Amino acid sequence: MKxxxxxxxxxxxxxxxxxxxxxxxxxxxxxxxVIVVAPDKPQSAMGHAITVNNTLFxxxxxxxDTIAEYSCSGTPVDCVKLAVNExxxxxxxxxxxxxxxxxxxxxxxxxSGTMSAAVEAGIEGIQxxxxxxxxFDWNADFEPIKSFVKKIALETLANKLPPGVVLNxxxxxxKESEIKGxxxxxxxxxxxxxxxxxxxTPFGKxxxxxxxxxxxxxxxxxxxxxxxxxGYISVVPVQFDLTAHHSIQQLNxxxxxx
Amino acid sequence: MKxxxxxxxxxxxxxxxxxxxxxxxxxxxxxxxVIVVAPDKPQSAMGHAITVNNTLFxxxxxxxDTIAEYSCSGTPVDCVKLAVNExxxxxxxxxxxxxxxxxxxxxxxxxSGTMSAAVEAGIEGIQxxxxxxxxFDWNADFEPIKSFVKKIALETLANKLPPGVVLNxxxxxxKESEIKGxxxxxxxxxxxxxxxxxxxTPFGKxxxxxxxxxxxxxxxxxxxxxxxxxGYISVVPVQFDLTAHHSIQQLNxxxxxx
Numbered sequence: 001m002k003x004x005x006x007x008x009x010x011x012x013x014x015x016x017x018x019x020x021x022x023x024x025x026x027x028x029x030x031x032x033x034v035i036v037v038a039p040d041k042p043q044s045a046m047g048h049a050i051t052v053n054n055t056l057f058x059x060x061x062x063x064x065d066t067i068a069e070y071s072c073s074g075t076p077v078d079c080v081k082l083a084v085n086e087x088x089x090x091x092x093x094x095x096x097x098x099x100x101x102x103x104x105x106x107x108x109x110x111x112s113g114t115m116s117a118a119v120e121a122g123i124e125g126i127q128x129x130x131x132x133x134x135x136f137d138w139n140a141d142f143e144p145i146k147s148f149v150k151k152i153a154l155e156t157l158a159n160k161l162p163p164g165v166v167l168n169x170x171x172x173x174x175k176e177s178e179i180k181g182x183x184x185x186x187x188x189x190x191x192x193x194x195x196x197x198x199x200x201t202p203f204g205k206x207x208x209x210x211x212x213x214x215x216x217x218x219x220x221x222x223x224x225x226x227x228x229x230x231g232y233i234s235v236v237p238v239q240f241d242l243t244a245h246h247s248i249q250q251l252n253x254x255x256x257x258x
Numbered sequence: 259m260k261x262x263x264x265x266x267x268x269x270x271x272x273x274x275x276x277x278x279x280x281x282x283x284x285x286x287x288x289x290x291x292v293i294v295v296a297p298d299k300p301q302s303a304m305g306h307a308i309t310v311n312n313t314l315f316x317x318x319x320x321x322x323d324t325i326a327e328y329s330c331s332g333t334p335v336d337c338v339k340l341a342v343n344e345x346x347x348x349x350x351x352x353x354x355x356x357x358x359x360x361x362x363x364x365x366x367x368x369x370s371g372t373m374s375a376a377v378e379a380g381i382e383g384i385q386x387x388x389x390x391x392x393x394f395d396w397n398a399d400f401e402p403i404k405s406f407v408k409k410i411a412l413e414t415l416a417n418k419l420p421p422g423v424v425l426n427x428x429x430x431x432x433k434e435s436e437i438k439g440x441x442x443x444x445x446x447x448x449x450x451x452x453x454x455x456x457x458x459t460p461f462g463k464x465x466x467x468x469x470x471x472x473x474x475x476x477x478x479x480x481x482x483x484x485x486x487x488x489g490y491i492s493v494v495p496v497q498f499d500l501t502a503h504h505s506i507q508q509l510n511x512x513x514x515x516x
Contacts, residue, residue, distance in 0.1 A: 048305030056466040182514040186501040208314040237502040243444040244497035256440040
């Protein structure tokens with residue numbers, strides 16, 4: 001009896017036409033049965049946004065002789081919800097999101113549509129991984145990282161993630177031979193020193209563009225930033241129980257009920 | 259010498275005209291100097307979205323003799339970033355977000371624009387609290403909870419939150435006399451059993467509305483859901499280091515580098 005192939009849901013936040021998701025699909029096709037449900041347009045920095053006050057459309061864009069691909073008018077999280085609850089006939093064995101054009105390491109995980117899609121799959125009890133390459137270029141080269149993407153996906157299928165955990169995987173922009181290996185890390189404590197670029201419309205009204213500089217003051221060698229800066233692929237286990245359990249005892253000393 | 263009054267930034271995700279933020283402003287005015295920077299339209303369920311591919315506008319909407327209020331074209335997180343980096347002359351002592359019309363307990367924290375604004379303030383090193391009332395009605399009655407909002411804000415200013423922690427405060431829909439007290443809790447492990455309401459446009463094209471039922475199978479009496487169901491105000495400390503530290507050891511047993 002032949003083992004059933006794993007069912008793999010592929011999504012992203014750069015949109016269904018992005019080269020990054022094309023690379024991810026090509027790897028996943030070598031592992032299992034693939035279904036793609038991804039945004040019809042770029043949805044970067046959407047965080048965990050969902051569409052509650054608007055309608056959602058799905059279009060099947062693949063031909064009958066190829067893998068099933070659906071483009072969706074919503075956010076990355078909407079895509080996962082629609083895929084799992086409307087499109088797929090059974091729960092997928094794995095959900096992969098990306099490959100993002102650009103980093104989702106350290107605090108970027110909070111803003112990332114790529115990771116929010118993976119987190120949403122995790123909430124729905126599905127093994128999930130977000131992949132990101134440290135190269136914002138639309139023509140970024142995903143070839144050097146394909147073997148690692150496959151390795152991490154296969155290990156996830158084989159070992160299974162602990163309940164309530166998904167993976168945030170970031171790849172340095174290096175040649176395959178330059179990559180030193182894969183490191184399990186913690187999220188570096190970094191932030192953006194925000195600046196806004198203030199301009200004026202042709203009619204004299206002020207407006208702003210978000211700008212700013214990434215600042216990492218976390219010198220730990222167990223962080224994703226350290227791994228990436230030193231030639232490693234970073235794998236951070238991400239949880240969606242946001243409770244700061246360690247601080248409950250301290251808060252209980254406050255005089256909230258006096 | 260008189261102590262300086264605390265500087266308090268008020269924001270929300272229901273928009274600057276919502277009754278919930280009006281209630282919050284009225285409480286904060288009794289504590290400190292208030293500046294309001296909030297979305298010009300409802301931004302519910304925006305998660306931690308930020309505006310990277312579009313311009314941002316700010317309008318000062320208050321008269322000169324009242325507290326400073328700015329409406330912003332962006333998301334709740336954009337509002338905090340703009341307030342801290344463009345509008346305010348010094349870092350605020352406290353950022354409060356809400357009062358949300360509807361629950362942000364348990365897994366709702368992930369989707370919540372209210373909480374994302376508070377989290378963003380936390381990332382920027384500001385004491386921050388998100389407040390939500392379990393009543394979606396635009397005409398919800400915020401009077402019964404005002405004294406508790408003030409208490410929690412004052413305790414936060416007096417005690418200071420641990421670094422990397424913000425508060426997620428939810429209020430049951432009860433009369434003031436029916437509220438049993440304030441409980442520090444953990445986030446219940448709950449989820450949405452998603453369903454989509456499938457309809458057709460007048461032109462025969464399928465579309466979907468997000469629907470679904472909140473499911474809480476977590477029976478712990480230390481959860482926010484338990485507290486709210488039993489007449490308590492829930493206070494959950496929320497962190498933005500998403501690393502599942504407890505799972506790093508397990509992941510290190512995987513054969514990622516063989």
